[in-house]
Amino acid sequence: MSPPILPGSTLGVLGSGQLGRMLALSARAMGYRVHTFSPEKASPTGQVADLEIAAAYDDLEAVSDFARGVDVVTFEFENVSAAAAAAAAEHGPVRPAGKVLHTTQNRLREKDFLSSAGFPLPPYAAVRSLEDLREALGRIGCPAVLKTAGFGYDGKGQVRIHHPGDASSAWEALTGQEAVLEAFVDFEREVSVVAARGLHGDYEAFEVVDNQHRNHILDVSVAPSSLSPEIKGRAVEISRGILEALDVVGVLCVELFVTRGGDLLVNEVAPRPHNSGHLTVDACRTSQFEQQLRAVCGLPLGSPDQLAPAAMANLLGDLWSTGEPHWRAALALPGVHLHLYGKKEPRPGRKMGHLTALAASSREAEELVCRARDLLQQSD
Ligand code: AMP
Numbered sequence: 001m002s003p004p005i006l007p008g009s010t011l012g013v014l015g016s017g018q019l020g021r022m023l024a025l026s027a028r029a030m031g032y033r034v035h036t037f038s039p040e041k042a043s044p045t046g047q048v049a050d051l052e053i054a055a056a057y058d059d060l061e062a063v064s065d066f067a068r069g070v071d072v073v074t075f076e077f078e079n080v081s082a083a084a085a086a087a088a089a090e091h092g093p094v095r096p097a098g099k100v101l102h103t104t105q106n107r108l109r110e111k112d113f114l115s116s117a118g119f120p121l122p123p124y125a126a127v128r129s130l131e132d133l134r135e136a137l138g139r140i141g142c143p144a145v146l147k148t149a150g151f152g153y154d155g156k157g158q159v160r161i162h163h164p165g166d167a168s169s170a171w172e173a174l175t176g177q178e179a180v181l182e183a184f185v186d187f188e189r190e191v192s193v194v195a196a197r198g199l200h201g202d203y204e205a206f207e208v209v210d211n212q213h214r215n216h217i218l219d220v221s222v223a224p225s226s227l228s229p230e231i232k233g234r235a236v237e238i239s240r241g242i243l244e245a246l247d248v249v250g251v252l253c254v255e256l257f258v259t260r261g262g263d264l265l266v267n268e269v270a271p272r273p274h275n276s277g278h279l280t281v282d283a284c285r286t287s288q289f290e291q292q293l294r295a296v297c298g299l300p301l302g303s304p305d306q307l308a309p310a311a312m313a314n315l316l317g318d319l320w321s322t323g324e325p326h327w328r329a330a331l332a333l334p335g336v337h338l339h340l341y342g343k344k345e346p347r348p349g350r351k352m353g354h355l356t357a358l359a360a361s362s363r364e365a366e367e368l369v370c371r372a373r374d375l376l377q378q379s380d
Pocket of ligand 1: 122145147182183184185186187190213216217255267268
């Protein structure tokens, strides 16, 4: 049995964005050293890590050197190649294992895995040619969504198809890459379950989160969800089943559609902390980042109990279009917390930070976080 990786040890993080930054902050609070690896310098994670290695993910020698210098390797970015994960695994534990990444970094592999394991998904079909697309549209019908199979996130590489006649323009828009056609789901809402599985199979889920997207990007998350306890219970059982089927050691987020009839359909899974779990940092006994650290280090999982209803609003680069946001106005509201990721360039659509608000109810927390974000755009 692998011994636990104790405080004082070094955590290696492949990827260097805001997820790695918040993981590194938790790890450092608990006395770990943190090394991060990505092609970037002065990255959000690198700014708070003990060591930042800037090299390409396919530079397997650099990945091996990195892995030799740490006690356990984890990810904050799931598009690391299987070869890089395997190179790291030659030198010590990689958690979650490379095969979890391999399955989840391609939509088609992920859907095939989930459907063969019996999890509920929207109808889908593999599309590798225009003929495939026409045939799949005949079967699935319109409206539908065509998504690239690999390297898509936040709605990138997606086209809505309203009419079978749009097949060739949709196929061209995705530049002929391997894709998945999905039925468009007229959902009642979107929810997520962020949960962790420890080295010995122990499992803990955070409260189910209600999510609202804008332009395919997460905008506002609220927890606890206002769904019925029965549907929330089913969502958590799906999450538990997926973590077990994938044999995850670490944190995994399952995003689900709730249909108008109360059925749950899995949209996608991410084998790492997730944007919809950021509110756990201010609202829960254990944050999703501390939970990832505990899981990958073989420590007991922490309590995911939520201490107050909470809401999170993302701050995209667009907020900077008229100058520096009005931080003082938002922070004057009691119960509002600011998290910024140390990114220099506020490009439109880029996640720069988020606000969290705690209140007496989920609805009040949502109203408060939206009011706080609106105040950021007010002038003095
Ligand atoms: P994804 O990158 O697949 O998570 O898609 C981003 C967002 O697009 C989702 O959170 C939904 O709001 C929307 N979306 C994606 N796929 C579908 C679908 N099949 N039906 C309805 N909405 C979808």
